[in-house]
Amino acid sequence: MTTTDAPPTDSAGAAAVEKTHPWADLEPEHFRLLRLAPLPTDRYSGARPLRFVQLARVERHSQEQSLLRLSVQLPGQRTHKQHNVLEVWIDRRHKEARFGPEKGLYIEPGNRGLGRFLLAQGIDWAKQHCPDYQVEGAALPAKDALSEDLRVRRDHCLEAQGFVVEYLDPLLLKARYSAARVDDLRSDWSTEKVQVIDLLDAAAMLQQADQNLHEQDVTIRKLGERIDRFKREDGSLRFTISCLIAFCLFQAGLLIWMATR
Incomplete structure (x- = not known):
C-alpha cells in the first residue's frame, strides 16, 4: 500500500x-x-x-x-x-x-x-x-x-x-x-x-501436475513396451501359423498323391 x-x-x-x-x-x-x-x-x-x-x-x-x-x-x-x-x-x-x-x-x-x-x-x-x-x-x-x-x-x-x-x-x-x-x-x-490460489498452493499444483505428467510418461512407455512385445509375439505366431498351414498343405497333397497312385 x-x-x-x-x-x-x-x-x-x-x-x-x-x-x-x-x-x-x-x-x-x-x-x-x-x-x-x-x-x-x-x-x-x-x-x-x-x-x-x-x-x-x-x-x-x-x-x-x-x-x-x-x-x-x-x-x-x-x-x-x-x-x-x-x-x-x-x-x-x-x-x-x-x-x-x-x-x-x-x-x-x-x-x-x-x-x-x-x-x-x-x-x-x-x-x-x-x-x-x-x-x-x-x-x-x-x-x-x-x-x-x-x-x-x-x-x-x-x-x-x-x-x-x-x-x-x-x-x-x-x-x-x-x-x-x-x-x-x-x-x-x-x-x-x-x-x-496462494503462492504455495500454486507451487504445489505445479509440482503435482509435473508428477502426474511423469507418471503418465512412465505409463505410456510401459504400454509402448508391451505393444512392441505383442508385435514381436504376433510376428512369431504368424510365422508359426504359416509353417503349420504349409505343413498341412504338404500332408494333404501327400495323402492325395498316395490315394490316387
Whole structure:
C-alpha cells in the first residue's frame, strides 16, 4: 500500500477529473492467481472449462481520497483496457464511496463468477476504510440489457452484493443501482466458481501436475513396451501359423498323391 497526495475530486465531476487524475494510469503492484472452476456448458456463454487467470491490484491513499483498482488478466489473451477492471473511489470530503468504472463493469470470460468476485473484493476493501460512508449510485449501461439473460444476470450480480437495482422505464432499459451505506453491502462471492490460489498452493499444483505428467510418461512407455512385445509375439505366431498351414498343405497333397497312385 502506498500513500501519496492527490487533488480533491467532486462527485459531480468525478469522471472528468479521473481522466487527468495522477492515479488514472497506475500500474498493478500486487498479483494473485485465480482458479475458475469448470462449469457446465451454457447456451449463451458456451463451453466453460477450467481456467486460471491473474488478479492484479493497486491502491492509493491521500487525506482526501482513496482508490482501489482491481483487474483480471487472461493468459495469452488481450482484452480492452476498460474490460475486467473494477475501481472503488473513496471521497473523504463528502463521505462517499463510488464503484466504477463509469462506463460499467465488463467481464471476460462472462458467466464465470468473476463479476461478483471483483465486487466482493472492492466491498471488503471499502468496509475496511469507510464502512459508514454513503454509496454513490449511478446509471447502468443500456447495453447490459440487450437480452433478457444478460439483464437478469447483471441484476442478480448486483443484488447478491447488496445493491438495489431500480428501473426508470417500463421497458426495463434504463436502470440505476444504489445502496444506502457501504456497510449494507455484502462481500461474499461464489467460492465454488472462483478460488484464490496462494503462492504455495500454486507451487504445489505445479509440482503435482509435473508428477502426474511423469507418471503418465512412465505409463505410456510401459504400454509402448508391451505393444512392441505383442508385435514381436504376433510376428512369431504368424510365422508359426504359416509353417503349420504349409505343413498341412504338404500332408494333404501327400495323402492325395498316395490315394490316387
